[in-house]
Amino acid sequence: MERFFNTAGPNIPEDSYTIDPLKRFDLEDILTLIRQKRYFVLHAPRQTGKTSCMLALRDFLNATGQYIAVYANVEGGQGSRNDVQSVVKSTVDTLAEEFRGVLGHDMPLAIRDEVQAVGKDALLTTYLGRLSENCPKPIVLVIDEIDALVGDSLVSVLRQLRAGYANRPKAFPQTVILCGVRDVRDYRIVLSNQDIVTGGSAFNIKAESLRLGDFSEEEIHELYMQHTNETGQRFDEACFPLIWNATEGQPWLVNALAREVTWSMKENRDRSITITPEMMYKAQENLIYRRDTHIDILIDKLQEPRVKRVIEPILANNDEADDSLVPNDDILYVQDMGLIKVERGKPRRIANGIYREIIPRELTWSTQGALVQEPQWYQRADGSIDMEKLLLDFQQFFRENSDAWIAKFDYAEAGPQLLLQAFLQRIVNGGGYIDCEYGLGRRRTDLLIRKPLTDGYGGPVQRIVLELKIKRYSLERTIDEGLRQTADYMDVVGSVDEAHFIIFDRSKERSWDERIWHKPYEWNGRTIMVWGM
Numbered sequence: 349m350e351r352f353f354n355t356a357g358p359n360i361p362e363d364s365y366t367i368d369p370l371k372r373f374d375l376e377d378i379l380t381l382i383r384q385k386r387y388f389v390l391h392a393p394r395q396t397g398k399t400s401c402m403l404a405l406r407d408f409l410n411a412t413g414q415y416i417a418v419y420a421n422v423e424g425g426q427g428s429r430n431d432v433q434s435v436v437k438s439t440v441d442t443l444a445e446e447f448r449g450v451l452g453h454d455m456p457l458a459i460r461d462e463v464q465a466v467g468k469d470a471l472l473t474t475y476l477g478r479l480s481e482n483c484p485k486p487i488v489l490v491i492d493e494i495d496a497l498v499g500d501s502l503v504s505v506l507r508q509l510r511a512g513y514a515n516r517p518k519a520f521p522q523t524v525i526l527c528g529v530r531d532v533r534d535y536r537i538v539l540s541n542q543d544i545v546t547g548g549s550a551f552n553i554k555a556e557s558l559r560l561g562d563f564s565e566e567e568i569h570e571l572y573m574q575h576t577n578e579t580g581q582r583f584d585e586a587c588f589p590l591i592w593n594a595t596e597g598q599p600w601l602v603n604a605l606a607r608e609v610t611w612s613m614k615e616n617r618d619r620s621i622t623i624t625p626e627m628m629y630k631a632q633e634n635l636i637y638r639r640d641t642h643i644d645i646l647i648d649k650l651q652e653p654r655v656k657r658v659i660e661p662i663l664a665n666n667d668e669a670d671d672s673l674v675p676n677d678d679i680l681y682v683q684d685m686g687l688i689k690v691e692r693g694k695p696r697r698i699a700n701g702i703y704r705e706i707i708p709r710e711l712t713w714s715t716q717g718a719l720v721q722e723p724q725w726y727q728r729a730d731g732s733i734d735m736e737k738l739l740l741d742f743q744q745f746f747r748e749n750s751d752a753w754i755a756k757f758d759y760a761e762a763g764p765q766l767l768l769q770a771f772l773q774r775i776v777n778g779g780g781y782i783d784c785e786y787g788l789g790r791r792r793t794d795l796l797i798r799k800p801l802t803d804g805y806g807g808p809v810q811r812i813v814l815e816l817k818i819k820r821y822s823l824e825r826t827i828d829e830g831l832r833q834t835a836d837y838m839d840v841v842g843s844v845d846e847a848h849f850i851i852f853d854r855s856k857e858r859s860w861d862e863r864i865w866h867k868p869y870e871w872n873g874r875t876i877m878v879w880g881m
Contacts, residue, residue, distance in 0.1 A: 369404035392560035393686025435501035486522035495528035562597030663762035712770035
């Protein structure tokens with residue numbers, strides 16, 4: 349039976365293409381922490397493979413014969429929220445069933461029944477202590493979705509794990525591994541009395557915090573080649589730089605793109621068909637438009653104030669924004685969610701190409717629907733976009749409507765760029781694609797419009813570069829810097845049909861007649877049309 353690219357739940361290697369989970373982290377480091385009887389954290393954004401990795405670790409440890417390793421998902425306690433008794437009992441019930449499955453007998457259930465009379469603040473500690481005393485080998489306990497618990501309940505579970513720490517390994521688990529989206533030290537837990545407790549204080553026995561990384565470029569290639577080797581269907585090598593730019597190794601996106609292009613696009617179920625870059629672009633567009641659960645969850649997070657505080661300056665390319673106004677906890681929260689990349693010595697940026705596409709589209713979704721422009725208004729006889737006509741119309745639209753429309757945006761600081769992207773998306777959706785590049789410190793937004801001029805794959809493609817910039821200093825300096833940046837982006841893109849540099853002047857001191865203009869400039873032998881708005 350043909351295997352598939354998995355986009356839901358833990359990987360089962362017999363059913364789905366798989367990167368060896370034990371190679372996705374430093375196994376020797378983890379084994380050393382276990383030998384040293386340490387408690388530690390493994391965290392990563394959702395749908396990056398944490399569960400698959402922890403299940404593989406459990407099986408590996410049990411196969412060594414040195415430990416009794418158990419994996420337990422405690423997410424079921426989330427519904428009880430601050431009901432500590434209910435959550436702790438649910439956690440103990442879950443552990444009992446998981447231990448019974450690993451040990452193959454009912455001793456864990458019997459101990460659970462014996463300790464039922466113990467109070468809620470000691471039930472978990474007592475249960476794990478009795479269980480450890482009755483197990484023939486040291487226990488390694490993996491607790492997944494720990495951050496699904498909230499408030500008083502989460503604090504109680506963390507403190508009860510801490511309470512038995514001194515009794516390990518004979519009367520408490522030798523190692524506990526907490527898994528979640530965030531590092532436990534970053535939890536700000538609001539109790540029912542409105543007091544705030546940090547995870548670091550509730551669980552101060554943590555020795556290390558490990559972060560599960562994304563796939564490397566080599567791992568993406570290895571995963572896709574499993575499909576090629578088993579079905580004979582080839583991927584054009586030119587696909588892989590595109591896949592990396594679109595996903596930067598985010599495991600769900602990597603698998604979702606492959607599943608879309610090899611299965612959901614039914615014409616490609618014919619395994620004699622080679623997967624081409626244009627097919628990958630189409631698969632990416634399908635994912636974005638369909639808004640699968642993974643994408644929907646991220647979109648929902650954009651409305652949170654703490655997410656907006658981090659994302660808005662990136663969309664606006666506002667490297668002059670006061671970073672002191674963005675709490676470090678908010679940055680860590682958005683990073684742990686997987687929405688941004690924070691790299692040493694580099695400005696914060698959106699994590700990958702697909703997220704860069706999704707975010708402006710979602711923030712302008714209602715705006716796109718309200719625009720009356722139709723794609724055919726700007727389409728030439730050969731199917732190409734008449735960009736000069738489009739931008740002339742946008743200038744007039746921006747003059748008449750920008751203040752009112754931008755006021756509607758939740759992300760008003762990035763309003764001009766978002767409004768243009770909404771306008772473009774409405775037009776380009778008629779059969780093209782828009783690639784976005786933006787981030788703090790770039791001082792501009794790069795857009796590349798690609799418009800296939802024939803049906804099918806492999807035909808001619810119109811490529812238009814647009815550089816967007818907010819005027820923050822003199823017009824002369826802005827133009828000089830923008831022309832250089834536009835030319836640099838043209839070099840990155842390669843073959844380009846035309847280039848436009850757009851300056852948004854938000855100064856209220858200048859009239860619209862002064863702000864609205866356009867003029868061609870020459871830069872190192874290239875013609876770049878510059879637009880004032």
